[in-house]
Amino acid sequence: MSNGVQAQPAVLVIFGAAGDLTWRKLMPALFDLFLDGRLGEQFAVLGVDKHPMTHDEYVTHLAEGVTRFCRPGRWDEDRWKAFARHLLDYVEADFDDPKAFQELAGRLNELDGRWDGRPTRVFYLATAPSLVEMVTRQLGRAGLAGDVDRARLVVEKPFGHDLASARALNAMLTGVFAEHQIYRIDHYLGKETVQNILAFRFANALFEPIWDRRYIDHVQITVSEQVGVEHRGGYYEHAGALRDMVQNHLLQVLCLIAMEPIISFDADEIRTKKVDVLRAIRPIAKGEVPRLAVRGQYAGGWLQGEKAVAYRQEDGVAADSSTETFAALKLFVDNWRWQDVPFYLRTGKRLPAKVSEVFIQFRPVPHQAFPAAAVQDWRPNLLMIRIQPDEGIVLRFQAKHPGPQMHLSPVDMRFDYQKAFKAAAPEAYETLLLDVMRGDATLFMRADQVEAAWSVVMPVLDVWGDSAPADFPNYRAGDWGPEAAQVLIASDGRAWLAPSLDDDGQGA
Numbered sequence: 178m179s180n181g182v183q184a185q186p187a188v189l190v191i192f193g194a195a196g197d198l199t200w201r202k203l204m205p206a207l208f209d210l211f212l213d214g215r216l217g218e219q220f221a222v223l224g225v226d227k228h229p230m231t232h233d234e235y236v237t238h239l240a241e242g243v244t245r246f247c248r249p250g251r252w253d254e255d256r257w258k259a260f261a262r263h264l265l266d267y268v269e270a271d272f273d274d275p276k277a278f279q280e281l282a283g284r285l286n287e288l289d290g291r292w293d294g295r296p297t298r299v300f301y302l303a304t305a306p307s308l309v310e311m312v313t314r315q316l317g318r319a320g321l322a323g324d325v326d327r328a329r330l331v332v333e334k335p336f337g338h339d340l341a342s343a344r345a346l347n348a349m350l351t352g353v354f355a356e357h358q359i360y361r362i363d364h365y366l367g368k369e370t371v372q373n374i375l376a377f378r379f380a381n382a383l384f385e386p387i388w389d390r391r392y393i394d395h396v397q398i399t400v401s402e403q404v405g406v407e408h409r410g411g412y413y414e415h416a417g418a419l420r421d422m423v424q425n426h427l428l429q430v431l432c433l434i435a436m437e438p439i440i441s442f443d444a445d446e447i448r449t450k451k452v453d454v455l456r457a458i459r460p461i462a463k464g465e466v467p468r469l470a471v472r473g474q475y476a477g478g479w480l481q482g483e484k485a486v487a488y489r490q491e492d493g494v495a496a497d498s499s500t501e502t503f504a505a506l507k508l509f510v511d512n513w514r515w516q517d518v519p520f521y522l523r524t525g526k527r528l529p530a531k532v533s534e535v536f537i538q539f540r541p542v543p544h545q546a547f548p549a550a551a552v553q554d555w556r557p558n559l560l561m562i563r564i565q566p567d568e569g570i571v572l573r574f575q576a577k578h579p580g581p582q583m584h585l586s587p588v589d590m591r592f593d594y595q596k597a598f599k600a601a602a603p604e605a606y607e608t609l610l611l612d613v614m615r616g617d618a619t620l621f622m623r624a625d626q627v628e629a630a631w632s633v634v635m636p637v638l639d640v641w642g643d644s645a646p647a648d649f650p651n652y653r654a655g656d657w658g659p660e661a662a663q664v665l666i667a668s669d670g671r672a673w674l675a676p677s678l679d680d681d682g683q684g685a
């Protein structure tokens with residue numbers, strides 16, 4: 178994890194340099210890192226893609242993305258020009274052309290001679306998933322993977338489509354690069370607030386002693402989005418909410434909440450503790466899927482005063498699609514700490530708000546000593562970890578209402594990132610790119626993590642894959658998912674907590 182440090186000399190080779198990820202995320206993040214003085218003079222980007230473009234066209238195209246997506250208020254023409262000097266070249270090449278990779282190797286060797294020291298070589302696969310194998314193998318054949326100390330491969334999700342394909346992908350990747358050279362991105366792990374879960378839990382003595390089944394009633398993780406599938410219908414049709422969000426982002430957040438204390442801040446120590454959680458998740462028996470998992474798909478509706486079309490009318494989506502745009506799960510972590518504490522997870526598109534939040538619901542006090550009239554408003558303690566937006570943490574506890582009588586009501590104690598640190602948090606991709614260049618793998622997914630996460634969701638995917646949903650679409654754009662999601666939690670006598678710091682935390 179980046180700590181006010183500079184990257185070592187590095188060359189970043191981006192495959193898919195003309196694509197959306199480079200335009201929207203990678204270049205704006207690099208520009209912000211540059212502005213913060215994190216990249217140093219010995220830093221270069223080589224863009225590779227098959228799209229025909231001159232170098233000037235490439236730079237102009239990237240500048241457009243950076244003006245739109247760099248951190249607010251940071252665009253500056255002169256600083257851009259200084260940054261653009263590091264954009265060495267745009268190489269137009271077919272990824273199946275071995276000659277292009279030999280030329281690339283020649284180009285990189287030439288750079289070695291120019292700088293003091295041997296720069297780190299980062300090969301970033303910002304390509305369609307179908308090209309990952311081809312580019313990786315070409316890199317291997319051109320001799321670009323062999324230098325295990327400085328060659329690094331960055332792979333974006335999806336890491337496979339299911340457990341079997343994830344295993345095959347890992348076997349292919351590790352056949353060319355060593356595991357420690359491979360950086361699998363789950364951008365949620367780059368978010369400051371997600372990283373802060375570790376700090377909150379293990380840098381404070383206060384919560385850890387009560388962070389278990391004796392004091393915690395249940396945990397809720399909500400990641401909701403207002404957007405639909407946007408221009409990604411083609412991809413999403415084959416993914417769905419469980420693959421797109423739960424298998425990676427939500428399970429990673431769950432791991433950070435549920436993991437055992439770390440012994441050291443070592444990448445493998447942290448990742449191993451997370452894998453332990455994934456392996457402890459109670460396997461969902463196929464017969465239990467209807468009770469423990471809910472899927473939904475949005476119909477048309479209204480969101481923030483705008484009409485939203487149904488998922489089945491989005492571009493690239495089949496008119497009778499069975500793909501879920503909403504998923505909710507109830508999971509258990511079978512170990513001493515968490516036995517029988519439910520973890521409720523939900524995520525979906527076209528929900529009323531864009532918010533990612535974790536609720537830790539504590540148990541009621543063991544004995545209620547106050548008179549009935551005092552506790553009409555009484556609620557058990559609640560800890561809300563707000564990942565985005567309005568990043569922060571809120572602890573809800575009981576206080577005495579001012580006045581002659583004993584009357585208790587819940588009040589909130591708030592920590593707000595912006596107010597506390599008076600600085601904008603870096604974007605996830607800034608953190609992740611800097612970490613790759615510095616060789617810190619803490620925030621990246623190891624092969625065993627990816628496979629363990631697939632194992633958790635496989636029974637649900639299998640059952641859903643075998644039986645087309647009869648009721649799709651089953652929620653309106655702008656609703657909190659299908660009614661079955663309410664039933665999932667209500668049948669345990671609980672309710673989803675409203676993902677908002679400003680309301681009373683009840684009943685979404």
Ligand code: BG6
Binds near residue numbers: 402421422533
């Ligand atoms: C991506 C998913 O991994 O995460 C998208 O593929 C989703 O479908 C996105 O919209 C959400 O990320 P964030 O950072 O906006 O919460």
